[in-house]
Amino acid sequence: MIDTPKVDWLALSPVLALLGASGIALLAAVLVPTWLRKTVSAVAVFAGFVVAAVFAGIVFDETPQPEVLLSESMIRDQLGAVAQLILGITGAVVVFAAWSERRRGHDAEYYALLAAAGAGMMFFVQAENLMTLFLGLEWFSLCLYILVAIDTDRATSLEAGLKYVIVGGFGSAVLLFGSALVFGATGELGFSQIAEAAAGDEAFLVAGLAMIIAGLAFKVSAAPFHMWTPDVYQGAPTSVTAFMSAATKTAALVVTLRVLVTAFPDESEIWTIAVAVIACVSLAWGNLAALAQQDVKRILAFSSVSHAGFMLIAVAAASERGTEALLYYLVPYSAMSVGAFAIVAARERELAAPLTLEGLAGLGWERPFYGAALWVFMLGMAGFPLTGGFFGKLFIFSAAYEAGDWWLVLVGVAATALSLAYYLNIVRWLYMRSGAELRLAPAGGSPSRELALGVAVTAAVVVTIGSFFAAQPILDLASDAASSLPF
Amino acid sequence: MLVTALILLPVVAALIIALLPLPREMSAGLAFLAALMEVGLWIVTATRFDFDESGLQLGTTEEWVESLGISYSVGFYGFSLWLAGVTVIVSAAAIGYALWVGRDRPRAYHALMLFLTGAVVATFAAQDLLLFYVSFEAMLIPLYVLVGVWGGARRIAATLTFVVYTMAGSLLMLASVVAFGVTQGTFSLLESGTSDNVWIFLGFAVAFAVKAPLFPFHGWLPLAYREAPPEVAAVLSAIVSKTAVYGFLVIVLPKFPEPVDDFTGVTLVLAGAGLVYGSLLAFRAPDLRGIVAYSSLAQMGLITLGLFALNDLGLDGAVLLSVAHALISASMFLLVGMLERRCGSGDLEVLGGMARGRPVLATVLLVAGMVALAVPGSVTFAGEFLIMAGVYEEGWGYAAIVALGIVLAAMYVLRLISAVLHVRPGTAVRDEALDLRLGELALVLPLVACLIALSAWPALVSQSSFPGDRPARVISEGFK
Numbered sequence: 001m002i003d004t005p006k007v008d009w010l011a012l013s014p015v016l017a018l019l020g021a022s023g024i025a026l027l028a029a030v031l032v033p034t035w036l037r038k039t040v041s042a043v044a045v046f047a048g049f050v051v052a053a054v055f056a057g058i059v060f061d062e063t064p065q066p067e068v069l070l071s072e073s074m075i076r077d078q079l080g081a082v083a084q085l086i087l088g089i090t091g092a093v094v095v096f097a098a099w100s101e102r103r104r105g106h107d108a109e110y111y112a113l114l115a116a117a118g119a120g121m122m123f124f125v126q127a128e129n130l131m132t133l134f135l136g137l138e139w140f141s142l143c144l145y146i147l148v149a150i151d152t153d154r155a156t157s158l159e160a161g162l163k164y165v166i167v168g169g170f171g172s173a174v175l176l177f178g179s180a181l182v183f184g185a186t187g188e189l190g191f192s193q194i195a196e197a198a199a200g201d202e203a204f205l206v207a208g209l210a211m212i213i214a215g216l217a218f219k220v221s222a223a224p225f226h227m228w229t230p231d232v233y234q235g236a237p238t239s240v241t242a243f244m245s246a247a248t249k250t251a252a253l254v255v256t257l258r259v260l261v262t263a264f265p266d267e268s269e270i271w272t273i274a275v276a277v278i279a280c281v282s283l284a285w286g287n288l289a290a291l292a293q294q295d296v297k298r299i300l301a302f303s304s305v306s307h308a309g310f311m312l313i314a315v316a317a318a319s320e321r322g323t324e325a326l327l328y329y330l331v332p333y334s335a336m337s338v339g340a341f342a343i344v345a346a347r348e349r350e351l352a353a354p355l356t357l358e359g360l361a362g363l364g365w366e367r368p369f370y371g372a373a374l375w376v377f378m379l380g381m382a383g384f385p386l387t388g389g390f391f392g393k394l395f396i397f398s399a400a401y402e403a404g405d406w407w408l409v410l411v412g413v414a415a416t417a418l419s420l421a422y423y424l425n426i427v428r429w430l431y432m433r434s435g436a437e438l439r440l441a442p443a444g445g446s447p448s449r450e451l452a453l454g455v456a457v458t459a460a461v462v463v464t465i466g467s468f469f470a471a472q473p474i475l476d477l478a479s480d481a482a483s484s485l486p487f
Numbered sequence: 488m489l490v491t492a493l494i495l496l497p498v499v500a501a502l503i504i505a506l507l508p509l510p511r512e513m514s515a516g517l518a519f520l521a522a523l524m525e526v527g528l529w530i531v532t533a534t535r536f537d538f539d540e541s542g543l544q545l546g547t548t549e550e551w552v553e554s555l556g557i558s559y560s561v562g563f564y565g566f567s568l569w570l571a572g573v574t575v576i577v578s579a580a581a582i583g584y585a586l587w588v589g590r591d592r593p594r595a596y597h598a599l600m601l602f603l604t605g606a607v608v609a610t611f612a613a614q615d616l617l618l619f620y621v622s623f624e625a626m627l628i629p630l631y632v633l634v635g636v637w638g639g640a641r642r643i644a645a646t647l648t649f650v651v652y653t654m655a656g657s658l659l660m661l662a663s664v665v666a667f668g669v670t671q672g673t674f675s676l677l678e679s680g681t682s683d684n685v686w687i688f689l690g691f692a693v694a695f696a697v698k699a700p701l702f703p704f705h706g707w708l709p710l711a712y713r714e715a716p717p718e719v720a721a722v723l724s725a726i727v728s729k730t731a732v733y734g735f736l737v738i739v740l741p742k743f744p745e746p747v748d749d750f751t752g753v754t755l756v757l758a759g760a761g762l763v764y765g766s767l768l769a770f771r772a773p774d775l776r777g778i779v780a781y782s783s784l785a786q787m788g789l790i791t792l793g794l795f796a797l798n799d800l801g802l803d804g805a806v807l808l809s810v811a812h813a814l815i816s817a818s819m820f821l822l823v824g825m826l827e828r829r830c831g832s833g834d835l836e837v838l839g840g841m842a843r844g845r846p847v848l849a850t851v852l853l854v855a856g857m858v859a860l861a862v863p864g865s866v867t868f869a870g871e872f873l874i875m876a877g878v879y880e881e882g883w884g885y886a887a888i889v890a891l892g893i894v895l896a897a898m899y900v901l902r903l904i905s906a907v908l909h910v911r912p913g914t915a916v917r918d919e920a921l922d923l924r925l926g927e928l929a930l931v932l933p934l935v936a937c938l939i940a941l942s943a944w945p946a947l948v949s950q951s952s953f954p955g956d957r958p959a960r961v962i963s964e965g966f967k
Contacts, residue, residue: 324554365592384628385621391552394617397665398555409665413658420654424631432635432643471552479554 008069010059011076011126014052014084018091018119021048022112029108041108045115046095052122053088056081060477066484068128072190075128077484082327082477083125083254090246090334091118093459097342098239099452100349103151110150114243117143121251125258129190130179133255137175137219140251141168144244148236160235167228168218175215181208182263191263192486198266209264213274216259219252222278222308223285230289233301238348241297242341245304246334249311253326257315261485268318276316276408282309283415290422296344296355299422300337303381306419307333313412314396317403323482325395328474332380332388332467339460340377343370346453357429364430371430373457380464382423383416388467395475489532490545490561493571494609496525497578501601504594511593515586518597522579525604529575536568541954543614543677543966551615556673561612564966566806566952570733571611573813574726576937578604581718583930584821588828590637590716599629603722610730616674616738620664623698623734624657626727630719638714645707645714652707656697663690667742681742681965688746691739692754699731699787702761712780717824720776724783725817731787732809735794736802741965747797754795755881759888761788766895770902775823775833778903779816782859782896786812789892792885793874801877802958803949808870810948811858811941815867818855818934825927826907829920835903840912845922849908851931858938860900861893866938869945 009016025041032040059081066077091114103110117140124136145168149161183189185204186197198205217225233241260271286306293299311333314326347363347370348355364371380387393416400408467474500521504514536544546562563571582600590596606629609622627650635646666687668674682688697704712720740747765785772778786808793805825848826841827833842849861867871893878885923931941948953961 379628385624386628390621390624394661394665395555397662398669401665401669406666409662413662416661417655417658420650424650427631428635428643428646431632432646472550472554475552475554 005071011069013055014122015119017051017055018048018115021045022115025108025112038107041111042095045111046092048115049088049091053085056084056088073129073132074126079481079484080126082481083250084122086250086330086334087121087247093338093456094239094243096452096456097242100450101239104153106150113143113147121247124251125254131189134176147240148232151237156235160232163228164232171215171218174211178208178211178215194263195265209267216252216256217278219248220308221305222312223282223305226305229305230298230301234295234297238341238345242338245337250330253311272316272318275312279309279312279316280411287415287418294356300340310396313400313408317399319403320482320487321399321402324475324478325399327478327481328395329392331474332392332464335460335463336377336380339457342453342456343374360429361433373461375427376461376464378423378426382420386468387464391468391471490612491547493528493532494605496528497601498605501598505598515593515597518601519582519586522582525575526579529572538951557617558615558675560614560675562614567611569810569948570729571608573810574607577725577813577817580930580934581722584718587926599633603629607726611733614676616664616668616676627653633719634715637716642714645710649707649711652697656694659690660694663687676737681744683745685746688743695731695734699728701787701791702757702764705784708784709780713776717820721817721820725813728787729809729813732790741962751795755885758788758791762892766892769899778899779819779823783816792878796877796881798877798880798959800873804870804873804877806952807945807949811866811870814934814938815859818931821931822852830915832915835906837915838907838913839910841916842908847923855935856900856904860897866941866945
C-alpha cells in the first residue's frame, strides 16, 4: 500500500476556488453564446476572487500556528492568508475595472487567465519549498505573459508581451539556477530545512541566495531588475497593468520576505544589506526616471518601481515591525494603483489614444469624480496624510529606524520629496490646465457611463482613505500575520 | 468633544458643499454660513474654557494606532484657544470675501477653504505629534489647489516654489517625528519626555522656520503672497503661518530644552536679521502685496524673537503679537484685494489720492495701518513692547533691533497709506472706483473691531495664554 499524503483542502481552497472560476470562464468561451460570454465569465471570475478571499479569511481565522502541508511543500499560515486576502480583493476590483474594456473576442479567455494568474499567486504565497516557489512563479507568470499580449490587434500589446516573456524568462532562469545552487550547498529544498542545513558550502549558498533575490526582484520590479516594467505597463491592456502592479507586487514581496526570513536566517547580515541597496537604487531610479516621462502609464510604472523600493525597506528591516509595515503598505498601495490605472483606462477610451500628461488637461473639472479620485491616489502615493499611503510610509520609516537603519529613513524621505514633483504635476494637469489646452479631441460624443469602472474607483478610494482612519484593524491583521514568521 | 466638533464642523461642511450640486450662490452662501457657525461654536468653546485651571483643557483622547503609541488627542491651552479663535474669524472673513467677489467654481473653492479651516484648527488643537503632522500637512492639500487654480498669472510658479519649500521642511519633520516618536515609545505630546538630539530638533525647527517663514527660509513668500487670491493670501499669512508658532510652543521649546539652549543665539540673530531685512524689503516693495507680504516676514521674525527669549514677557508678547498680526494681516490683505479690484493693479506708482471721496475706505485703511505700525496704545504696541522687554534679558542689542523694527514698521506702513490715500491721484484710480461697499465693510470691520477691543484690553490674551500665567515655567516643565 502506498500512503497518500493527507490533503488539507481548506488550505488549498482559495487556489481551488480560483481555478474553478478559471475553468468555468474557459468553458464559457466555448459553450456560451457570444453575447452572454463576457457576462458569464466575468461574473464567474468575480465570484471566484470573492470566494477565494473569503476562504483566505477563514484560513486566517483557523490557523493560529503555521502548519506545513503536502510533504513540506506548502505552508498554511496567517502571512499567506493575509496576502491571499489582499490578492483576492484586488482581483475582484480589477474585474470591475476591466469590464468596460472593449476587446475583439477573447473576453472569456481574458477572465479565465486573470483567475488563473490569481490562483498562481495565491499558490505562490503559500510556497514552503524552492520547487513550489518556482512552480507558483511560472504559473502566474505564464498567465500574465498571455494577458499582456491579449489585445492581438494592438502592436504595442504584442511587443509588451514579447518583452515580458523574454525578460521574465530570464528572471525565472536566474531564480531556478539560484535554487539549484542552494540545493547543491545544502541538499535541501524546504525553507526551514535549508535554514537548518545552512552550514554547508558558504560560497555556493551565498551565490544561490543572491540569484534568488535577483530572480524575485524581477517580479517585484525593483531596480536594477525593472527594465521590463515601463514598457510592459505601457503596452499591456490597462486593466492587466493594474492587476500586475498591485497583485504581482504583493505576491512577490510577501514571498521574498518569507524566503529570506525562513530559509536564510543565518545569512541575514548579507541579505539585509543587499535588499537595502536594491531598495535605495529602486527609490532613486524609479523617482528620477518618472520625472522625465510624459506618458501617464510610464509615470505610474516608474512610480511602482519606487514603491517597490519603499516596501523593500520594510523587508530589509527584517523584523516583525517591518513585516507589519510591508503588509500594511500593500493594502493602500494596491488600492491606489488599481484605482489610478482604472482612471487612466477610462481616459484612454475617451480619447482613443495613449494617455499623456497633456491628455489629463481639464479632467478634474470635466469628470469631477474621476479627477478627485485620481487626486486622492496621487496624494496617497506621495504619502500625504488622510490617505493610507501616509501611514504606510510612516510604518516603514519607523520599522527601519527601530532596526537601526536611520539612513534608510533619510533616503526614503529624500525619495518622497522627489516623487512629489511628478505626483503633483499630475494634479496640476488635472486642475490647473484647461481642457482647451488639450490638443486631442475626445473620440466621439460624451463617454458612456461606465458604472463598473465607477464601482472599482469608488472601492479604491474607500480603501485608500479608509486605511488611514482604520489603520489599527489592518495593522492587527498584519501583526498576526507577522508572528507566523520566525523572527 | 467640543474641540472635535470645532475640527469636524468645517470638514463636514466642506464635504457637503463638494457633494451637493447646489447653484453657485447657494454653495458659497452655505460655506459662509458654516464659517459663521464655526465662529459661534468657537465662542461656545471659549465660554467653557476655564482660564484659571492649569494644564490642558477640553481634552479628548482616543486610541488610534495603539502599537505605535499614536492617538487622536486634542485639547486647548490658553494660547491655542486664542490662535484657534483668530483662525475661525479670519477664515469666516476670507470665505465671506470670496462670496462677495463671486469666485469661480464655488463648490470646489469653498469646500477647499472650509477643509483648510478644519485642518488649521486641528493643528492648533493637536496634542499628539502625529496628529499634528497630519493636520500640518493636510493644510497643504487645499492650499496647493487654491493658489494654483484661483491665483494670478504666475500661479503655477508660485505653487511650485511654495510646495517645494514647505514639503522639504515637512519631510525633514516627518523623519524627526518618526525618530522622536519611536525613541519615546509614544507620539503623545502630553506623555513624551524631552530629547537632546540636535538632528531631531533641527528637523522640527527648519520645518517651522519654512512655514512661518523665517529668514532665510522665506524664498516662497513673495510669489505665493503675490499670486494667491487675496483672501487665500490672508489665510496664509494670518493663520497658516501661526501653526509654526504653535509648533515652536508645544514641540520645539518644551521637548528640546538643551538644543534650544544651544541654538538660542543663532535663532535670535536670524530672527533679528529677518525683522530688519523684511522691514527694509517692505519699505522698498513696489506694490501693495509686496509691502504686506514682507511685513509679515518681519513680524514673524519679531514673534520668534519673543519665543526664543524664553521668558514670561517674551512668550506672552509672542502670543499676543501672533493674535494681533493674524487680524492685521488678514484685514490688510482683504483691503489690498478690494483696492486691486477697484484699480486693477496693486502697483504703488499707479495708485494714489484715493482718500478724496472715499471716506470709509480711508478711515478703515488708516485705522488698520495705525494698528499695524504699532502706534502706542494699540495691541501690536503691547505685544512688541513685551517682546522688547523679554529679549532685553537676552541682551540689549536684541531690544535695540526690535526698536529699529518698530521704527521701520512705521515707515513702510505710512508709505503704504500715503501712496494709496494721499499724493496725487494715480493713473489707475478712476472716478468709478467706489468707496468701500457695505458688504466689504461688514467683512473688514469685525477684524478691525477685534483689534480695537484687544488694544483696549491686551491682557485678555496676554494674561490668559498660559496656565497660571507663568509661561516660562510651564514650558520648561513641558506643560505638566
